[in-house]
Amino acid sequence: MIRVVLPTHLRTLARVDGEVSLEVPAPTTQRAILDALETSYPMLRGTIRDHVTKERRPFVRFYACEEDYSHEPPDAPLPDAVATGNEPFLVVGAMAGG
Amino acid sequence: MRGVRVLVGTRKGAFVLTSTAKRKRWKVTGPYFGGWEIYHIKGSAADPNRIYASQSSGWFGQMIQRSNDGGKTWAPVGNQFTYDGLPGTHQWYDGTQHPWEFKRVWHLEPSLTDPDTVWAGVEDAAMFRTTDGGTTWQELPGLRTHTSAPRWAPGAGGMCLHTILLDPTDPKRIFIAISAAGAFRTDDGGATWRPINRGLRSAQIPDPNAEVGHCVHRIGMHKSRPQVLFMQKHWDVMRSDDAGDSWHEVSGNLPTDFGFTLDVHAHEPETVYVVPIKSDSEHYTADGQLRVYRSRTGGNEWEPLSKGLPQRDCYVNVLRDAMAVDTLDACGIYFGTTGGQVYGSADAGDSWAPIVRDLPAVLSVEVQTLQ
Numbered sequence: 001m002i003r004v005v006l007p008t009h010l011r012t013l014a015r016v017d018g019e020v021s022l023e024v025p026a027p028t029t030q031r032a033i034l035d036a037l038e039t040s041y042p043m044l045r046g047t048i049r050d051h052v053t054k055e056r057r058p059f060v061r062f063y064a065c066e067e068d069y070s071h072e073p074p075d076a077p078l079p080d081a082v083a084t085g086n087e088p089f090l091v092v093g094a095m096a097g098g
Numbered sequence: 099m100r101g102v103r104v105l106v107g108t109r110k111g112a113f114v115l116t117s118t119a120k121r122k123r124w125k126v127t128g129p130y131f132g133g134w135e136i137y138h139i140k141g142s143a144a145d146p147n148r149i150y151a152s153q154s155s156g157w158f159g160q161m162i163q164r165s166n167d168g169g170k171t172w173a174p175v176g177n178q179f180t181y182d183g184l185p186g187t188h189q190w191y192d193g194t195q196h197p198w199e200f201k202r203v204w205h206l207e208p209s210l211t212d213p214d215t216v217w218a219g220v221e222d223a224a225m226f227r228t229t230d231g232g233t234t235w236q237e238l239p240g241l242r243t244h245t246s247a248p249r250w251a252p253g254a255g256g257m258c259l260h261t262i263l264l265d266p267t268d269p270k271r272i273f274i275a276i277s278a279a280g281a282f283r284t285d286d287g288g289a290t291w292r293p294i295n296r297g298l299r300s301a302q303i304p305d306p307n308a309e310v311g312h313c314v315h316r317i318g319m320h321k322s323r324p325q326v327l328f329m330q331k332h333w334d335v336m337r338s339d340d341a342g343d344s345w346h347e348v349s350g351n352l353p354t355d356f357g358f359t360l361d362v363h364a365h366e367p368e369t370v371y372v373v374p375i376k377s378d379s380e381h382y383t384a385d386g387q388l389r390v391y392r393s394r395t396g397g398n399e400w401e402p403l404s405k406g407l408p409q410r411d412c413y414v415n416v417l418r419d420a421m422a423v424d425t426l427d428a429c430g431i432y433f434g435t436t437g438g439q440v441y442g443s444a445d446a447g448d449s450w451a452p453i454v455r456d457l458p459a460v461l462s463v464e465v466q467t468l469q
Contacts, residue, residue, distance in 0.1 A: 009133060009158055013174060043174040047158040051178045059157040093157040 002033055003088040010048070010091065014041040019088060028083035030062055031074040048091060063090040102424045103168065103466040104432050105149065106440055107136030110458035112151055114169045117453075119426055121444040124453045130172060131163065138205050138419055138462045141168075145213035146466050150232060152203040152218075160202055162218075162232050175232030179203070179220055182239040188222065189251040198222045198242065205419060207262035211269075217288075219259030223250065223276040225288060238288035241274070246293060246310045253277035253313050253332075260418055261317050265324040273327065273342060278313035281329065283342050294342030298331060316360045316418045320367035328370050328397070330360040330418070335372055337397050348397025354384055359421040363446060364429040368396040371423075371431060371447060373416040382413040390433070392447050406450035407441060414439070419462035426467055434460025 001021040006014065014020070022036040031054070038045045049056050054074065056062070061070045064082045081087035104115040111129030130136075131153045139151040147168045153161040160179060163172045179200050190196035201221040209215035214231040224242040226235045241247075241259075250257060258277055265271035270287040273294070280295040293309050303311045313332035320326065329336040329345065333356050336345040349355035354374045363369035370393045376384040383389070388407040391400040414435035424430035431447050434440045438457040443450045 007157075009155065013158075013161070043161075046160065046177045052180055057157065057159060096156070 001085050002028060002036070002082065003085050004033060004037060005088045005090045006044075007091060007093040009093070010044060013043050013047065016041075021085075026083070027077045029075050029077055030069065030072070033078075033089055034074075059094040059096050061090075061092040061094050063092055064088070100426070101468045102426065102430060103141070103146075103468060104422075104440065104442070104453070105139040105141065105169070105462075105464045105466070106434055106457065106460060107139045107151070107419075107462035108434075108438070108458040108460050109135055112136040112139050112153075113454070113457060115440065115453050121424075121426070121430055121442060124442075126454050127169075130169070131161075134161070135202075136461065137202060138464075140206050140208060140464045141466045142208040142213040142216075143210050144208070146468060148208070148213040148231075150206045150208060150216055152206055154202040160200075162203065162206075162235075164232050176228070176234050179218070179226055179235055180237070181224060181242065182237040186243065186247065188247055188257065189249055191252065195248060198224070200224075201256060204258045204260045205262055207264060210264055210266055217262050217264075217272070219262050219274060221256045221258040222252075223257045223259040223279060225259060225262075225274060227288070240284070240289050241282060241291045244282070244291055244293075246279070249310055250276065250279035251311065261314070263317055263319055263324075263327075266321045267324055271324070271341075273317055273319075275314040275317050275329075277315065278311060278332075280310045280312040281314050281317060281342055294338070295345070296343065297338075297345030298329075298336065299334070299347075300332065302332065315358045318360045318362045318370070320362045323367045326367065326396075328360055328362060330357050330372055332356065332378060335360070335397060348393070350393070350398035350400055352391055352400050353402075357416075358418040359416050359433065361421045361423050361431070364423045364425040365427065366394070366429075369394050369446070370397060371421065372400075373421070373433065375415060381415050383415075386411050386413060388412045388414065388435070390431070390447055390450075403443075403447040403450070405448065406443075412437075417461055420460050422463050422465040424465045424467045430465070432463050432465055434463045436460065 002024045004020045100119040106113040111132040113128035142148040149165040151163040185198035187195035205219040207217045218226040225238045261275035263273040282291045298312045316330045325341040327338040335349045337348045390403040414437035421433040431443045436459040440453045
């Protein structure tokens with residue numbers, strides 16, 4: 001199972017506490033995780049990436065294993081530690097607003 | 099029991115204020131959707147328990163929330179607002195053409211007869227509609243593709259469609275306003291639109307009498323007389339007696355005719371309310387005094403209403419969607435400020451009292467009169 005940590009506002013929208021666990025088909029990529037997330041929690045569609053273009057919203061970041069994957073291609077494989085569930089995939093609201 | 103429910107959208111969530119018809123004691127609930135901007139929250143005239151809210155965030159985009167129980171519980175509905183076909187371009191701040199980009203929903207206007215039908219005014223300016231209770235939204239592209247659209251330009255707050263008025267006598271007639279394009283009207287249910295800006299004069303644009311480009315801040319009407327419209331423009335308070343075909347100025351003796359909000363008395367079609375703001379470069383009340391101005395003559399002759407409102411050291415703004423009236427007798431008036439106060443008057447504006455003082459900056463105020 002893939003572990004996903006959502007920011008507070010998206011946890012509230014999805015009505016979940018703590019981490020989300022998802023079945024994600026291999027290979028484990030940003031796109032595969034977000035597809036599975038939006039299938040399980042359709043109210044999150046459009047909040048992390050654009051409905052149509054699937055581009056990441058500008059003030060959303062993707063972290064894993066203490067690295068920033070926000071600018072990686074959405075179909076690039078993520079670290080094995082994410083794929084095995086040892087490390088979570090973090091969806092983060094960027095620090096912005098002063 | 100008769101009463102009122104005031105729906106307040108703020109920079110950091112929504113609040114619901116309820117009272118009996120006496121409008122003396124208030125119950126405040128919220129915040130709902132804490133931390134999110136609630137540009138607008140409005141109930142259906144056809145089913146008062148059905149309420150829609152526009153919830154948005156610079157981080158996570160647009161959500162639409164729906165309540166079926168008068169605001170006690172909420173659930174997200176559809177949030178996909180995709181322009182129909184190629185978005186096209188409009189004028190940008192530097193004069194170049196800029197692609198249409200959806201940013202947020204400014205205004206939700208439920209149908210007068212069907213709780214599942216709602217019109218949405220969005221930024222960048224366009225008109226959307228749902229007929230399934232918000233599950234899906236479709237653009238009415240005839241507005242955005244109007245031949246004048248490449249000449250529309252954003253105001254300082256963005257190129258927002260912020261006002262939607264439904265004609266209660268003609269379901270195919272709708273009035274809308276866009277900053278900074280002007281006012282438009284459809285007579286065929288939204289398929290085609292035409293600018294209704296004749297008589298507006300705006301010194302801030304190259305041709306002060308242009309067909310489009312005016313920064314209209316708000317339009318109001320009385321439901322018994324939908325051909326008469328009142329407008330708070332960037333500067334100037336205007337009136338039309340022919341459904342927007344022509345306008346004339348009725349600023350009269352106002353201390354300043356800059357402002358954002360405007361509304362019309364529920365029972366007196368010639369009684370109009372505005373909140374003058376010092377200037378477009380200051381965006382706060384003049385002389386530290388918060389005063390609503392009322393005209394009982396359809397404009398030109400205005401009286402200040404200040405009883406119960408702060409008359410010193412007050413420097414707030416009242417935004418365009420932040421005033422509303424109930425339909426009780428006497429008519430109640432409500433408005434919210436950027437300082438987080440919501441004031442109410444149960445006597446048509448003669449006296450005022452704060453309902454709540456310390457909310458986040460108020461973006462919108464709507465009222466439901468409950469039977």
